[in-house]
Amino acid sequence: MSAFGRDWTEARGLAPLIAALGPGNARYVGGAVRDTLLALPVKDIDIATVLPPREVMRRCKAAGIKTIPTGIDHGTVTALVDGRGIEITTLRRDVATDGRRATIAFSDDWREDAARRDFTINALYADPDSGTISDYFGGQADLAARCVRFIGDPAERIREDHLRILRYFRFQARFGSLPADAASEQACADLAATLKGLSRERIAMEMMNLLALPDPAPTIARMAALGVLAVILPEADPAPLAALVAAEAREGAAPDPLRRLASLLPCDRAAAEQVAARLRLSGAQKKRLALAAGRGEAQRDPRALAYRIGIEAARDRLLLSGLSTAPLAGWQPPVLPLKGGEIVARGVKAGPEVARILHAVEQRWVDEGFPGAARVNELLGAELGNAG
Structure with a gap:
C-alpha cells in the first residue's frame, strides 16, 4: 500500500x-x-x-x-x-x-x-x-x-438535489476561499427558491452543520447577499453572527450552532419560537432559542441571571451580548436554604402568603449574591416583620 x-x-x-x-x-x-x-x-x-x-x-x-x-x-x-x-x-x-x-x-x-x-x-x-x-x-x-465547485453544470447539479445549495455553502465555509466560484454562486442564487420544496428537517440539519463550523459568518453573509438566506430564514440578520464568533473565541467557548442560530434572529421570543417550530427543532432547542431572544434585556449580575434561567441559557445571553462569561466558570447555582415549612413554623398560615414570602426572600438572597443560611434567616425575619 x-x-x-x-x-x-x-x-x-x-x-x-x-x-x-x-x-x-x-x-x-x-x-x-x-x-x-x-x-x-x-x-x-x-x-x-x-x-x-x-x-x-x-x-x-x-x-x-x-x-x-x-x-x-x-x-x-x-x-x-x-x-x-x-x-x-x-x-x-x-x-x-x-x-x-x-x-x-x-x-x-x-x-x-x-x-x-x-x-x-x-x-x-x-x-x-x-x-x-x-x-x-x-x-x-x-x-x-481551495475552490468549491460543482461538477459540470452547477444549475443541473442543483436541480437534481436542491439541498446542494446549502451543501455548497457549508463546503465553502469549510474548504473554500474567496473569491468563490462565480458559476456556482450564481446557480445557487438563481435557484434559491427551490429550497422551499425541501423538508424543514433537511434544511435545519444543513444549517446546523454550517453554523457548527469554526467561522461561518462570512459564508452566512454571502448567503444573505445572494438572496439564499432569506428563502430559508427570512427573519435573519447576518451581522451579529460575526460578533458572536469573536466573543466565543475571546471567551474560549466552543462553537455552538443553536446559539449562532439565535444570533441571526431578532430579540423576540415569539419570533424565535416560530423559527424553532418551522425548522422542527426539539422542545429543548425551542426553549433555548426563546431564552436567547431575551438578550435585549439588561444583563446585570451573570450569576443571578444563571440562577434564574440556567447556566447554558445565561452563557448564551452573555456571549450574544458580548459580555464575559468568566463569572460562570466552574460555578453552579446554589439552592435557597429555606423551605416553605420553615415559614409556616414561624406562624404564617400555609397558602399563597407563604409562597409570596418565600419568593421575596429568594429575590433578596439572589440580589445579595447568595449569602449563607444565617443571612437568609435574617432576610426571612425582615420579611415577616414587613408582613406583620
Missing part, C-alpha cells in the same frame, strides 16, 4: 473488508479521500464498488463480516468492521431526479459514478492497494486552490 491513508486504514482494520470485496473491485471515495489529502482527521469512511449490493453481502458473509442492508435499494450496504459502520455503495448513475430524491441504476463505470456527485473535491477515489487517486473532474487542483 502507498503512504495514502495507511494510518486510518490500518487502524480501523479495513484490510479484511477490502480483501473480501476482491482486487480492483473497491475504492475509497469522498470525504475520507479529500480529508486525507488535506491532512485532516478522517471520520466517516465510504467505499465505492463495482459489485452489486447482494454480492457485497455474500462476499462479506463468506469472510465473516456482518453487513446491514441500510440502503440496499439505492446500492448501499453497511459493513461492521471493529464495531464501526463502513458504507459500501455500488457505482450508480441517475435515471431521474426531482430535486429531492433520485431514481438510480447500478453501473460499473467509475467516471459515471463520479459524474453524479456534487462537488469536484468530493469525487475523488483512492485505490486501497496502490493508493492511486482517480480524479475525473479536477478535484485535486480545486483542493489545492
Whole structure:
C-alpha cells in the first residue's frame, strides 16, 4: 500500500473488508479521500464498488463480516468492521431526479459514478492497494486552490438535489476561499427558491452543520447577499453572527450552532419560537432559542441571571451580548436554604402568603449574591416583620 491513508486504514482494520470485496473491485471515495489529502482527521469512511449490493453481502458473509442492508435499494450496504459502520455503495448513475430524491441504476463505470456527485473535491477515489487517486473532474487542483465547485453544470447539479445549495455553502465555509466560484454562486442564487420544496428537517440539519463550523459568518453573509438566506430564514440578520464568533473565541467557548442560530434572529421570543417550530427543532432547542431572544434585556449580575434561567441559557445571553462569561466558570447555582415549612413554623398560615414570602426572600438572597443560611434567616425575619 502507498503512504495514502495507511494510518486510518490500518487502524480501523479495513484490510479484511477490502480483501473480501476482491482486487480492483473497491475504492475509497469522498470525504475520507479529500480529508486525507488535506491532512485532516478522517471520520466517516465510504467505499465505492463495482459489485452489486447482494454480492457485497455474500462476499462479506463468506469472510465473516456482518453487513446491514441500510440502503440496499439505492446500492448501499453497511459493513461492521471493529464495531464501526463502513458504507459500501455500488457505482450508480441517475435515471431521474426531482430535486429531492433520485431514481438510480447500478453501473460499473467509475467516471459515471463520479459524474453524479456534487462537488469536484468530493469525487475523488483512492485505490486501497496502490493508493492511486482517480480524479475525473479536477478535484485535486480545486483542493489545492481551495475552490468549491460543482461538477459540470452547477444549475443541473442543483436541480437534481436542491439541498446542494446549502451543501455548497457549508463546503465553502469549510474548504473554500474567496473569491468563490462565480458559476456556482450564481446557480445557487438563481435557484434559491427551490429550497422551499425541501423538508424543514433537511434544511435545519444543513444549517446546523454550517453554523457548527469554526467561522461561518462570512459564508452566512454571502448567503444573505445572494438572496439564499432569506428563502430559508427570512427573519435573519447576518451581522451579529460575526460578533458572536469573536466573543466565543475571546471567551474560549466552543462553537455552538443553536446559539449562532439565535444570533441571526431578532430579540423576540415569539419570533424565535416560530423559527424553532418551522425548522422542527426539539422542545429543548425551542426553549433555548426563546431564552436567547431575551438578550435585549439588561444583563446585570451573570450569576443571578444563571440562577434564574440556567447556566447554558445565561452563557448564551452573555456571549450574544458580548459580555464575559468568566463569572460562570466552574460555578453552579446554589439552592435557597429555606423551605416553605420553615415559614409556616414561624406562624404564617400555609397558602399563597407563604409562597409570596418565600419568593421575596429568594429575590433578596439572589440580589445579595447568595449569602449563607444565617443571612437568609435574617432576610426571612425582615420579611415577616414587613408582613406583620
